[in-house]
Amino acid sequence: MGRLTEAIKHLLIINVLFFIAASLYPDQMYQWFSLWFPENENFEFWQILSHMFMHGGFAHILFNMYALWAFGTPLERMWGRNKFLFFYFSAGLGAALIHSGVNYYYFNEGMEALVNSGLDRSQVMSIISQGKYSPDWYNLASQSTIDNFLSAYNTPAVGASGAIYGILVAFGMSFPNSELFLIFLPVPIKAKFFIPVLIALDLFSGVTGYSIFGSGIAHFAHVGGALFGFLMMWYWKKNQFSNNRWD
Template sequence: MNKITDGIKHLIIINVIVFIAPQFLQLDFTNLLALHFPKNENFGFWQYVSHMFMHGSFAHILFNMYGLWAFGTPLEQMWGKKKFLFFYFSAGIGAGIIYTLVNYYQFSTIYELFLNAGLTPSEVIAILEKGSTNDSRVVASITQQQFSKISMLYNTPAVGASGAVYGVLVAFGLYFKDAKLALIFFPVPIAAKYFIPVMILGDLFFGMTKYSVGNIAHFAHIGGALIGLIIAYYWKKNQFKPS
């Protein structure tokens, strides 16, 4: 079993504290720390970092911290603590930014329909904050599916270290491509060079279709994987020296 490295140990400790402390203190830090849509009044730029330490459930934090430990340990041993943490936060922040950009594109497409129907920007935001409306202009111009989509984009914040962990996962696959991995629901070991692309393609499929199960930020996963791939590939190609 891999011995836990210093950087990963501290990341796990902080994640666990942020997950447990609000429950004991009976406080909700979601509006402050989760990553909100930029037009939402609760949005703050610090959330691109803070959302990485927020998790929605025990299973959520368990799988993310397990992935961080299992795939991040050999990377930190190879790169050193400082470079691993730089990589981890770069992947996590990049995941949040790409997730926001995709959401903003989807939001803007529907938002224009509101404006074309004669609503002012302030009226649109007021409707989205309420989450429902009987305004005849909206009913005549926006489908229920479109309204549900834009309302979800505006009101649902993102939490979790999944984007950063996907970056770690891709880097692991790049450096240890022949390592055998397995899923709980598919326990047959598969080499990382096949396993990881299949996972990412799955996120791309579910992110672009209506078949996603649950409230999963698929494009945050893809964003973290992309940033992780760029950094890890550059370091490997240029023989980045560990320290």
């Protein structure tokens, strides 16, 4: 890949600095800079951007930063620094929008089920704002409804994965026949095949709740980043905008 391009170099540095700070002051950093549900008292407007620099562990930041370098470098060289940054943050913001929208659906579905069962909304809010819940709620709605309701309110989102998925889509559309060598596959696979399969697996996991990648993954954020990445690439190609550089 050669030397680091400017935008990717600075993104790597900022992500690593945030990771070090979160390791030293985890409570404060995750409260202030993760993306919380908008009705959660921890939510702040800057989290829509800041959560993209937070990560849940060493493996999380390692894979994200590797993907940023591996797939983002040829894109920045092709587009220029400013255009790459515009695409990267647009995909990340799109991921946050889709993730928050899905959480709103889960939250309202759970709240509606509890209120329709005779509970007072303000009392329910008072309980969950303390990080608590009532076991009796599982007698009033399905387990998945209550689990999704509680997770939507209490679980913040962290990571650059949404933006990375946008980058993956852009790479796949720009270099479809590039062969990727992956640790878990014994043979190279072309980008135009691997990336759609990866996104489909995330969509499957988000819809079914069954994740082959492990727990605690914001699958709809991945899908949202991929969707916004695809829409931007489609629009750029349709309008010949992809031929322009922003240095």
